[in-house]
Amino acid sequence: MYLATYLKNVQSMKVVIIGTGPAGLSCAYALVKKGVAVELYESSPFVGGMSRSFDLWEQRVDMGPHRFYSKEKHVNQFFNELVKEEFTIVNRLTRIHYRNRFFQYPLKLGNVFRNLGPLTIAHILWDYLKQKIKPNKNPVTFEDWVTNRFGKKLFETFFKSYSEKLWGIPCSKIDANWAAQRIKTLSLFGAIKHAILDNKDKHKTLVDEFVYPNGGTGALYEKCADFIRTNGGTIHLNTAVKSVFVDEAGKIAKGVVLVNGTTIEADHVISTMPLTQLIKGFEGVPAHVATAAGQLYFRNTILVYLEVKSTDLFADNWIYVHSSEVRHGRITNFRNWSPSLYKDAKSSILCVEFWAFEENEIWNMKDEVISALAIKEIRSLSIFPEEIPIERTHVLRIPKSYPVYEIGYQEHLDILENYLSEFSNITPIGRYGAFKYNNQDHSILMGILAAENITDGSKINLWDINTDTEYQEEGSIKDVLT
Numbered sequence: 001m002y003l004a005t006y007l008k009n010v011q012s013m014k015v016v017i018i019g020t021g022p023a024g025l026s027c028a029y030a031l032v033k034k035g036v037a038v039e040l041y042e043s044s045p046f047v048g049g050m051s052r053s054f055d056l057w058e059q060r061v062d063m064g065p066h067r068f069y070s071k072e073k074h075v076n077q078f079f080n081e082l083v084k085e086e087f088t089i090v091n092r093l094t095r096i097h098y099r100n101r102f103f104q105y106p107l108k109l110g111n112v113f114r115n116l117g118p119l120t121i122a123h124i125l126w127d128y129l130k131q132k133i134k135p136n137k138n139p140v141t142f143e144d145w146v147t148n149r150f151g152k153k154l155f156e157t158f159f160k161s162y163s164e165k166l167w168g169i170p171c172s173k174i175d176a177n178w179a180a181q182r183i184k185t186l187s188l189f190g191a192i193k194h195a196i197l198d199n200k201d202k203h204k205t206l207v208d209e210f211v212y213p214n215g216g217t218g219a220l221y222e223k224c225a226d227f228i229r230t231n232g233g234t235i236h237l238n239t240a241v242k243s244v245f246v247d248e249a250g251k252i253a254k255g256v257v258l259v260n261g262t263t264i265e266a267d268h269v270i271s272t273m274p275l276t277q278l279i280k281g282f283e284g285v286p287a288h289v290a291t292a293a294g295q296l297y298f299r300n301t302i303l304v305y306l307e308v309k310s311t312d313l314f315a316d317n318w319i320y321v322h323s324s325e326v327r328h329g330r331i332t333n334f335r336n337w338s339p340s341l342y343k344d345a346k347s348s349i350l351c352v353e354f355w356a357f358e359e360n361e362i363w364n365m366k367d368e369v370i371s372a373l374a375i376k377e378i379r380s381l382s383i384f385p386e387e388i389p390i391e392r393t394h395v396l397r398i399p400k401s402y403p404v405y406e407i408g409y410q411e412h413l414d415i416l417e418n419y420l421s422e423f424s425n426i427t428p429i430g431r432y433g434a435f436k437y438n439n440q441d442h443s444i445l446m447g448i449l450a451a452e453n454i455t456d457g458s459k460i461n462l463w464d465i466n467t468d469t470e471y472q473e474e475g476s477i478k479d480v481l482t
Contacts, residue, residue, distance in 0.1 A: 013037065015454065016256050016264055018241045019272030021049020022440045023430030025224045026078055026447030027270050028233055034455045038233040039264065041256065043240035047225045049272075050401060050431070051440050053216025056394060057307050060341040061349055063398065064303060065318045065332045066217040067092070067210040070441040074448045079211075082223040086214045088338040093315050096158065097381060098322040103158075120153070127151030141407060142174035149179075162322045165329040166355055167404055168299055175405040181437070214340040217440070243281030244269050244426060253426045268454055270447075272430035274298065274400050279416055292415035295408070296435060298400035300363060302354040304328075304374035307392040309347050311335060313384040326377040327362070328352045347391065352378055355402070367395040403435045417463055427453070429462060436465075 013036055017024045020042040028038045046052050053062050067090070070076055096103040101115040113121060128151035139145040142163060146155045155171075163171050213219040225235055240259040247254055255265040271278050279285060279293040318332040334341050335348035342348070352374040356363040362370065371393035379386065403409075413435055420426060429446040431438040438446070446465050452458045 013267045015268045015270060016266035017270040018256065019049065020047040020235060021272055021430055021443065022051055022221065023433065023443035023447040024270065024272045025221050026444040027429065027451045028228050029224050030448045030451030031455065032228055032231040032233045036455060038228065040235045041239045041241050042237050045237050048218040048221035050398060051217050051221060053218030056305060056349065057392060059345050059349055060216045061305060061334050061351065062217050064351060064353055066440060067212060069210050072445055075441050075444050078444055078448060079220065082227065083213050083220055087211045088214060088340065090210055090212045090337055092208055092210055092317055094318055095316055096320045096322055124151060124153045127153040139176045141172050141176055142179050143171040145176040145179040158322060161324045162320060162329055168355060168357055169406060173406055175407050175409055177410060178405040212338050214338060216341060241273065244278065246282065246423065248284060251422045251424065253423055268425040270450060271426065271428045272433040274432045275416060275428055275435045278428060289415055289419045292412040295412045297404055299402040299404050300356050300358065301398040301401040302356060302362065302370060303396040304352040304371055305394040306350045306352065306374065306390050307347050308350055309389045309391055311346060311348060313348050326380060328354050328374065328377055331378065370395050400432065403437055434463065
């Protein structure tokens, strides 16, 4: 009797979801499977958020490199149910470009010795030993944490330049939480041991294979959107949400207000819009909460796509560019992902990534100027012959793509978490919504567990996802497919 009543109440509920990225779509997917009425509102014309795919020059590309991996059963079930057998197993090759040399990843001693030389290697090991003899017991910054783990020379060689390109602030201002989330279990000793013994038990971030949906990573979310529509959910594209409106007396969300002024009522609101934007949309926000929201900020991404007249440029899926002589930080070669992307095309599409804040000059450059910069820089790296022509370019700007972990951010985030916890039916999730540097697997898990909290009465603390857990990569493809 109780179960029947509970299911009736759940199935008479209406949930509004702001955003159709991995978190919003996975949440809607789980909800419609339980018979819940769901409406999604997306400001852009597309589903998939930062993980969408799109057609370009008779080929298919993603918004930068996105691969799928997880040990989590909820996430793998989501993938398997939607993608089924429509995927490719991709052999991963990524390298680091530094000082006009390529460094194999995982580490190979011969390659490292040839590229750095014995004196630099000795310097790295000496700094490492000094740090182990006198460690920093309370690392506060990213620089502190990495230096404490690897020594100063290795930090300066392989961490400093790339990290400062990405975040736009010195490593001495990046919170140590960033390192703890991403490179928590990696050690110099372990890397050297692997290089010497060729140990197959690789560190968890050194994956050799990954599964990739045919038609791009966005195909997963397009299939998810189709399932939602087929099973009674509604997706409104080109329809931006301005704010959540609430009953302040009872701390209960009543629905959302669209940018065009339309009011949409709801029993529960799932928000994947930037957390700071969500807070600023409330009326009567306490001063300390508004101040905390004002202290959190995001980094933007600029993607420059280049059509290169060759089918054999270099073997990497993507290259991390640590060289400080250029401003871009990563190059993706979509030719090396899946034939479903390039089909019969006789060219390759590269994606060159820059990062910026709104006030930076590069963010406000004209497309042709940014394209010229990308071409100049990639030519300077000499990663493919100069005579191979670059025929077309396309520029894509992604605002607020990375939540910046500046020192003190967690204290500000805690204030926002505590404030939102006063509302019984507002759930912020995803990279934007929870202000966490999620991969798509983290955001999918957030969405599915948010749905369980609503339909099953679970009390899962979603803020804990991608905080104290190990990074969810695994050295064997089997964990993705089971």
